Amino acid sequence: MKHVRTTLLAAAGSAAALLLSACGGESGQAAPAVPSAAPSSAEPSAADSSAASPAGDATKPGTELKVGDRAVVPFKYGTTKSGTIAITVTAIDKGANADLAKYGDKAKGITPYYLRASVENVDGADLSYASVSLRALGADGRSTGVIITGSTDQCKSGTAPKEFDAPGAKFETCTLQGAREGSEVTAATFDKGDGYDKSPIVWKN
Numbered sequence: 001m002k003h004v005r006t007t008l009l010a011a012a013g014s015a016a017a018l019l020l021s022a023c024g025g026e027s028g029q030a031a032p033a034v035p036s037a038a039p040s041s042a043e044p045s046a047a048d049s050s051a052a053s054p055a056g057d058a059t060k061p062g063t064e065l066k067v068g069d070r071a072v073v074p075f076k077y078g079t080t081k082s083g084t085i086a087i088t089v090t091a092i093d094k095g096a097n098a099d100l101a102k103y104g105d106k107a108k109g110i111t112p113y114y115l116r117a118s119v120e121n122v123d124g125a126d127l128s129y130a131s132v133s134l135r136a137l138g139a140d141g142r143s144t145g146v147i148i149t150g151s152t153d154q155c156k157s158g159t160a161p162k163e164f165d166a167p168g169a170k171f172e173t174c175t176l177q178g179a180r181e182g183s184e185v186t187a188a189t190f191d192k193g194d195g196y197d198k199s200p201i202v203w204k205n
Contacts, residue, residue: 058072058073058074058084059071059072061195061196061198061199061200062201063201064201065089065203067089067090067091067092067188067203068090069203070086070087070088071086071088071190072084072085072086072122073190073193073196073201074193075127075132075192076192077131081125081130082125083122083123083124084123084125085120085121085122085127085132086119086122087117087120087132087134087201088117088118088119088120089115089117089188090118091115091116092113092115092116092185092188092203092205093113093114093154094112094113094185095111095113096111096112097109097110097112097181099152099153100148100152100178103148107148109181110146110181111180111184112148112152112155112178113176113177113178113179113184113185114154114174114175114177115176115177116155116172116173116174117132117172117173117174117188118170118171119132119170119173120168120169120170121160121164121165121167121168121170122167123167124165126164126165127160127164127165128161128163128164129159129160129161129164130159130160130164131157131158131159131160131173132173132190133173133175134175134188134189135175135188135189135190135191135200136178136189137185137187137188138179138183138184138185138186139183141187144177144180144183144185145180146178148176148177148178151176152176155174155176157173157175157176158172158173159171159173186205187202187203187204188203189202
């Protein structure tokens with residue numbers, strides 16, 4: 001089951017994030033991105049770095065993986081659903097500014113990136129209709145400072161089906177992210193849940 005969320009475009013300003021609607025009365029361009037602090041996982045220790053985790057073994061916060069590797073994480077959705085899922089980032093694809101045509105002038109100077117992933121139910125908990133999102137990092141290991149929420153024709157956000165309540169159940173998803181022209185996205189992160197919010201799991205090309 002897939003859905004399209006309300007689209008918003010944000011760029012970090014010097015004081016606070018500036019939210020820009022895809023269709024609204026706002027005018028002007030998004031402010032230049034301001035680098036944020038590098039995540040503590042930028043240089044994980046050798047003990048924390050590993051290849052894909054076996055089923056059921058939670059991947060440690062701060063682990064650095066390659067695109068195509070599988071990470072197992074405890075997962076909460078809403079206030080009533082929790083379980084264990086496996087996330088495999090399958091691709092970090094660069095799009096074209098033209099892909100953001102529906103954002104109008106607010107997307108000027110922004111290159112979209114598509115963080116594609118496969119999500120698997122590990123322990124059989126009922127996680128129907130749950131969604132998983134990732135974040136992008138630039139070549140310097142920092143946030144790109146540009147946030148795009150929603151979907152495009154090239155990147156459809158996926159939601160777990162009703163039957164996502166058995167071990168081995170899977171669904172595919174894509175998280176739309178962006179970077180300023182001249183910059184690039186080289187990694188995807190998962191930063192939800194205890195420990196991961198401060199020390200995300202990182203997938204690099």
